[in-house]
Amino acid sequence: MAAEPGCGAAGARRGYEQFGGAVAEFSSESTPWWPARPAAAGAPNVVVMLVDDLGFSDLGPFGSEIPTPHIDALAGDGWVFTNYRTAPMCSPARASLLTGLNPHRAGFGFVAHIDPGYPGYSCEMPEDAPTLAESLRAGGYATFMVGKWHLTVESRLHDGADRSSWPLQRGFDRYFGSMDGFTSLHHPHRLVRDNSVVDRAEFPEDYFLTDELVDEALGMIDGLRANDADKPFFLYFAHTSVHGPIQAKPADIARHRGRYEAGWNALREARFARQRELGIVPAHAELPEDALADGDRIPRWEELDAGERQLFARHMEVYAAAVDEVDQSVGRLTARLAELGELENTIIVLASDNGGTAEGGPSGTRSYFAQFGQSVPLPDGWVRDVPRAPEEIGGPRVFGQYPTGWARVSNTPFRSFKASTYEGGVHAPLVVSWPAAPAAARGLREQFVFVSDLAPTILELAGVPPLAERHGRPALEPDGRSVAALLGDPAAPGRTSQYFECTGRRAIVEGDWKALSPLAPRRSEGATGGAWELYDLAADPTETRDLAAEEPERLAGLAERWRTEAWRNTVFPLDDDGSLFELRPASEAPLSEPVDLAPYRPPLERFRAARLTVLRSFAVEITIAWGPEAAGVLVAHGDQGGGYLVAVEDGRPVLVYNAYGDMHRAIGAPIGPGTGRRELVLRVDELPELRWRLRLEIDGAPAAEIPSVPMLLGMAPFTGISVGYDYGGPVDWELSQRRGVFRFSGGAIERLRYVPGARSTHDRTQLRRIDEAIAALAD
CATH class of the missing domain: 3.30.1120.10 (Arylsulfatase, C-terminal domain)
Structure with a gap:
């Protein structure tokens, strides 16, 4: 890890204290043009809608061919910012948006999956950094959030965790969504309402998360208005779209069929031409040629065969449908605000958290977890894209991500992708709407605005001062500064x-x-x-x-x-050298100890479950009271993106392994008639080349075996461990079609215990007493 002299934990802490007050540079003060009034006297509602991994050109006002009429209407009633920049990744952008701090000062030099012990990478917002929600609530606002949080370090997402960094503890009155970085839109791996996991075993056939997020947001607003007709509200709507796995509803996908048959180069050039017409890019801007624009990572469309073109076009049809669904959510929200007579006095801010992503690789993938989030080198022959019919992409059976060529289209006209510091990683769309503002003031804005400027701008427009302290400590000085003057004056300065x-x-x-x-x-x-x-x-x-x-x-x-x-x-x-991501606090060690799990409860949270299985051998010990009608799932871990399952069907043991979409099944001999206790053990042992062998024993005798399969790595299995049923997105689609969640009955699961075994030699995680060292520095 490269650092300046004396930068260990103590050095970083000293740097934090010495330079914590740094702020952005602006060449003049903001000039108010809106009515100054307290929150109790008709202050505007505020809606911030953040879209995940949306590229600069993916919306109509920025040159896209994807129809986005409702977002177009926002732009027509407001401002389109052509020089808005954000952080290169999602959690850093979200922390900066909510605190007004630069990403590292907000604790997020990376996404919320590390905790090496340095202030800039704690993946927790500082305790002395009030959030936008906390300031607005103190100023008289109701505060609501739906969608992706991703601002709590992953080891504190489980049900027994300290919730001080959860949404309600950071200023929101109500919350509904996924605390993790992403989820399946057809079968979310875990949903949280306020401070508790939603206890829901299965989802309706036509379920779609984006629709439920809108329903929940509207319900929060309607609930407020039923009890208080005047109180302004702040709604933070953090979309899970269009982060992978990219999914959409069949009818929406069908609307975009055939739109992308011309290929990514033709679509990129068409978007660039529209951007010039719209004034989104200056006339003298050039579209980077292949040598600069990652041409070595993108196949030439004209050299693809018909099957490849069909497959790749389908990936983009699904992506376009997902963007379409974001637009539909805007339409539903603005329609309800219009019905309430409140659209006119509602500030709506819509932005992306970073540039479009190249995570799908040159050919895209239908096996997202086979290549996303991996922390170890993958062996030769590793299958990154398990073949499935193109028409299944976007549906509940496929965890997909579009190819790099389409990501380059998303980021038109810029170079590179999410996680890069080229403009393709940080230059993002931003639309601000406030119909009550003077019509003459609206239009394009070319000034430089950064994500940390949004919170100060919103507070100034709302007439709410930022909190001066939090939990008895003086508030950190924000890095961002209000750019509200830009809304009234197209010549006002941005940041420098x-x-x-x-x-x-x-x-x-x-x-x-x-x-x-x-x-x-x-x-x-x-x-x-x-x-x-x-x-x-x-x-x-x-x-x-x-x-x-x-x-x-x-x-x-x-x-x-x-x-x-x-x-x-x-x-x-x-x-x-990657070591920053290998260090973790020793306080996480108990998450890898053996644990007994009760049947029929909500699934064990993803990260908590992963500590028991990922990059290690493990065993699952199951004691059941056996009856002649016994049937159902004993344990399931994972989903259609990858997982394993043990069940009893028709009197036989069933062992299932889903290797990122490649199915393996082993069915044993009948267990036998009569009643009594049965002892089952699932042994999962590491083999060379990042593979596992699965063996199921019943009363000490072999019952079923899957001899060699790729390990589930990184963030797979994504859905946590469910005991006595297969929660949500099934491990085995065919079994689910026959049996649903297949709740175990006709007997009883008396005991189910996970026993983690030896860690893989590929696991380079180092547990250190980071918490103790930080506490000592504080003393």
Whole structure:
């Protein structure tokens, strides 16, 4: 991990204290143009709608061919920001949006799946950082949230966890959604209402999460209005779309059939032409050629065979349908606000959290977890895309992600993708609507705005001061500054500078200039080491001409400025070898100890369940009271994205393994008549090349075996462990079609115990007493 001298935990803490007050630079103060009034006197409602992994060009106002009439209407009633930038990944952007802090100062130098012990990577918002919701609630607002949270470190998502970083404890009166980074839209792996998991064993055949999120949001608003006709509300609607797995409803997919047969190059050029017509990009902007625009990662459309074109086009049809469904959610929400007579005085902010993602790889995938979130090198022959019929993509049986070629279309006209510090990773769409604002003030805005500016802007528009303290501690000074003046004055200034960092990739924008380093430096090179590039964004907004060789002094100055900003924002240490993601607090160790699970309860939470199985051997010990009619699922872990299951059907033991969509089944001999107690043991043992062998024993005798299958790695199995039934998205689709959740009956599950075994040699996790070290520093 590359760092400045003395940057260990203590050094990072000192940097945090010394530079914690750094703020954004603006060249003038905001000039109010809206009526100043307290929340109790007709303050506007506020809706912030965040879309996950949406590319810059994916909405109609930004050049997309995807019909988005409701978002188009928002843009017509408001402002389209063409120079809005965000963090390169989702959790950092969300933390910055809610706190007004830069991502690392907000605790999120990465997504909420690490905790190495450094302030910039704690994956918890600081206790002395009031959220937008907390300030608005103190100012008289009702505060609601639906959708993706992803601001609690994953080890604190389980039912016994400290909830201090959950939505209700961070300012929201009501919450409904998925606390994790994403989920299946047809069968969510886990839903939380307020502070509790939703106890729901199965979903209706036509269930779709986006629809339920809208239903819940409207219910919160209607519930408020039934009891208080005047109280303003803040709704944070954090879409799970269009993050993978990309899914959509059949009717919506059908509307986009045939739209993408021309291929990604033709669609990219068409979007670029529309962007020029709309004024979204300047006339002199150039579309980066293949050599710069990841051409080595994208197959040439004209060289694909007919089957590949059909498959790849289907991926994009599903993506377009998912964007369409986001637009439909906007339409349902604005229609209800219009019925209530409140649309006119509602501020709506719609944005993406980062650029479109290349996670799908050159060919896309129908086996999302086979390649997403992996922390170990995959062996030769690893299947990243288990074949399934193209028409199943988008449906409940496929966890898919579109190919890199379509991600490049999403990010038109920019280079690169999510997690990059090129513009494709950080340049995102932003639409702001407030119909009550003067019509003459609306239109395009080209000034630089960063995600940390949104919270201060909203507070200023609402007439609510930010909280001065939280939990008795003075509030951290925000990094963002209100850009409300931009809404009334197209000539008002935006910000002048901003740093960026993600997994050692670095960048800084200073006026018209941008310096970036696309790779982490080696440890010996220091914070400003490695190869840097330099771009004049005024002349070259799409980063096609590297001026590093022509302007070495300017580049050196910008790199040094980046280093200064990195110290101010607790960016260090940089991850130069992956070890930043291997360190975890020793307080997580109990999550890997043997555990007894009761039947018929909501599934054990994903991360908690994963500590028992991922990158290790393990055993499941099951004691059942056997009866002649005994049947049903004994234990299920996972879903259509990957998992395993033990059941009894027709008197026989059934062992099922879903290897990222590739099904394996072993059915044993009849268990036998009569009653009594049966002892079953599922043994899952590691084999070479990241494989498992599964063996089921009954009363000590072999009953069924699956000899060799790929391990479930990373974030699979995604759905947690359910005992006595197969929750939600089934492990075995065919069994589910016959039996539903197949609740165990005709006997009783007396005991089910998970016993984790030896950790894989591939698991490089290091548990350290991080919590104790931080506490000692605080003393």
